[in-house]
Amino acid sequence: MNYHVRSRSRRVSILMSPKTVPEKPDPTIQFQNVTYSINGSAHHTIVSEIQFSVRSGQTLVLLGRSGSGKTTLLKLINRLLVPTAGKVVVRERSTAEWDAIQLRRTIGYVIQEAGLFPHFTVAENIALVPSLEHWDAERTSARVDELLTLVGLDPAQFGSRRPHELSGGQRQRVGVARALGADPPILLMDEPFGALDPVTRAELQREFNALAKRLSKTIVFVTHDLREALLLASRIILLEKGRVVADATPQEFPSIDHPEVRAFTASLVPLPGIQA
Amino acid sequence: MSAWRFFLEHRAEILGATADHLTLVMIAMAGAIAIAVPMGMLIVHRPTLRNVALALASIFQTIPSLALFGFLIPIPFIGGIGRRTAIVALVLYALLPILRNTYVGLTGIDPAVLEAAEAMGMTQSQILWRVRLPLARAVILAGIRTATIITIGVATIAAAIGAGGLGTFIFRGVAMVSDAVILAGAIPAALLAIAADLVLGWIERRLKIC
Numbered sequence: 001m002n003y004h005v006r007s008r009s010r011r012v013s014i015l016m017s018p019k020t021v022p023e024k025p026d027p028t029i030q031f032q033n034v035t036y037s038i039n040g041s042a043h044h045t046i047v048s049e050i051q052f053s054v055r056s057g058q059t060l061v062l063l064g065r066s067g068s069g070k071t072t073l074l075k076l077i078n079r080l081l082v083p084t085a086g087k088v089v090v091r092e093r094s095t096a097e098w099d100a101i102q103l104r105r106t107i108g109y110v111i112q113e114a115g116l117f118p119h120f121t122v123a124e125n126i127a128l129v130p131s132l133e134h135w136d137a138e139r140t141s142a143r144v145d146e147l148l149t150l151v152g153l154d155p156a157q158f159g160s161r162r163p164h165e166l167s168g169g170q171r172q173r174v175g176v177a178r179a180l181g182a183d184p185p186i187l188l189m190d191e192p193f194g195a196l197d198p199v200t201r202a203e204l205q206r207e208f209n210a211l212a213k214r215l216s217k218t219i220v221f222v223t224h225d226l227r228e229a230l231l232l233a234s235r236i237i238l239l240e241k242g243r244v245v246a247d248a249t250p251q252e253f254p255s256i257d258h259p260e261v262r263a264f265t266a267s268l269v270p271l272p273g274i275q276a
Numbered sequence: 277m278s279a280w281r282f283f284l285e286h287r288a289e290i291l292g293a294t295a296d297h298l299t300l301v302m303i304a305m306a307g308a309i310a311i312a313v314p315m316g317m318l319i320v321h322r323p324t325l326r327n328v329a330l331a332l333a334s335i336f337q338t339i340p341s342l343a344l345f346g347f348l349i350p351i352p353f354i355g356g357i358g359r360r361t362a363i364v365a366l367v368l369y370a371l372l373p374i375l376r377n378t379y380v381g382l383t384g385i386d387p388a389v390l391e392a393a394e395a396m397g398m399t400q401s402q403i404l405w406r407v408r409l410p411l412a413r414a415v416i417l418a419g420i421r422t423a424t425i426i427t428i429g430v431a432t433i434a435a436a437i438g439a440g441g442l443g444t445f446i447f448r449g450v451a452m453v454s455d456a457v458i459l460a461g462a463i464p465a466a467l468l469a470i471a472a473d474l475v476l477g478w479i480e481r482r483l484k485i486c
Contacts (some may be wrong), residue, residue, distance in 0.1 A: 017316075036361060042372070066377075078395055080391075080394060080395060101398075101399055102397070104394075104395055104396060104397035105396070105397035107395075109392065109395035111388055111391060111392060111395075112388070113388050114388075114392075115386070115391060115392030115393075116389070117389060117392075117393070117411075117483050118386075118389070118411065118485050119406060119410045119411055128394055128396055128398075129397065132396070132397060132402070157284035162485075164485075170355045178396075179396075193305075205345060211473075213328050
């Protein structure tokens with residue numbers, strides 16, 4: 001409820017204010033010694049003793065191989081998962097104390113393949129959280145148009161389409177617009193560009209960078225692609241087997257002396273005739 | 277006596293029996309849908325109830341239809357001779373395809389869509405009504421279509437316990453050893469089934485989301 005009221009007063013539009021001033025300088029997301037095991041069993045520990053915090057406005061990239069626990073960390077933030085030990089603090093409250101529904105409505109979520117609702121139009125998809133928050137029709141449709149424009153889609157042309165009438169890149173744009181629906185301060189992105197062709201991916205990465213600068217959201221971005229991490233991050237955390245093995249800025253990252261970092265930087269070296 | 281002449285001479289009677297048959301089927305289907313669809317929605321998140329409900333519905337379907345009609349006759353309130361008993365039996369018979377398709381439709385949804393819905397802060401009941409149900413419509417209707425066709429066939433047997441309908445001609449024809457009389461029941465029943473299949477198939481295609 002609290003957030004709802006605040007978002008109303010702040011809604012003067014993300015387009016007009018180039019940087020939303022964070023209300024508190026404090027870290028927006030904190031992992032305090034977090035361990036997560038499936039069914040609490042130590043044999044199925046996915047991530048262990050995770051400790052880091054994300055400042056508001058930062059774009060944190062969680063980098064790692066498949067199965068390193070990146071997505072698990074993301075799901076711990078919006079309480080799709082609850083830590084087995086330790087706690088995740090989001091906006092000064094532990095996720096265990098947050099009402100899951102309230103918490104999630106203040107956190108945008110973008111996944112690979114977008115996960116758009118196939119029975120909704122593009123406009124209805126983007127209007128999902130506003131509709132859950134009972135915005136009136138006029139405000140909602142203004143917001144939908146604003147967001148479509150923001151992600152580079154013409155509202156008149158795309159608003160009434162169904163997701164299956166879009167290309168992969170367009171679907172992903174709509175996915176981002178939907179996540180921004182009610183102007184959440186935090187955005188979680190789980191390999192959002194992973195299923196796109198390389199050309200479209202590069203295009204969306206560039207636009208994402210511009211967008212991230214403009215919106216000053218706190219963004220946690222999961223990828224297994226070092227190139228993408230270096231391009232988008234203000235900070236990179238590298239995970240290996242559920243543990244943090246490196247935490248650095250994109251500038252520092254490549255020179256870190258750690259075998260997993262070297263494994264990733266080695267993956268960047270293009271083979272003759274083949275693009276990474 | 278040729279079948280054709282029998283048809284012409286008894287057309288009013290055949291038409292009346294067809295109407296009775298259709299009424300019987302429609303009442304039974306309305307009952308089965310009213311039970312099976314909500315039940316399917318209920319078992320999405322309840323594994324124990326799911327096993328019980330699906331097992332029960334399967335058991336009803338394994339009982340030979342004539343036996344099911346027979347079993348119901350002595351049961352008080354719902355039993356006895358006549359249409360009411362027949363409708364109860366037909367409802368029990370139609371439950372399984374609808375229940376199973378409702379459950380499969382509601383749970384066979386792209387996991388990415390469900391994950392997105394949950395992560396955006398939809399409650400389980402909002403997900404059920406606004407995501408699962410609309411996306412399952414075509415599959416649920418396919419179950420209703422199967423059940424309807426089965427019911428149209430099984431309903432002919434209902435005549436054995438005095439429920440009327442097209443089965444009256446079939447049983448009479450068997451007793452008289454007359455193909456013409458059997459066909460007077462069988463052909464309209466087959467036509468009803470084909471018509472139901474076409475109409476429901478058409479609706480099903482319209483509900484599909486590409």
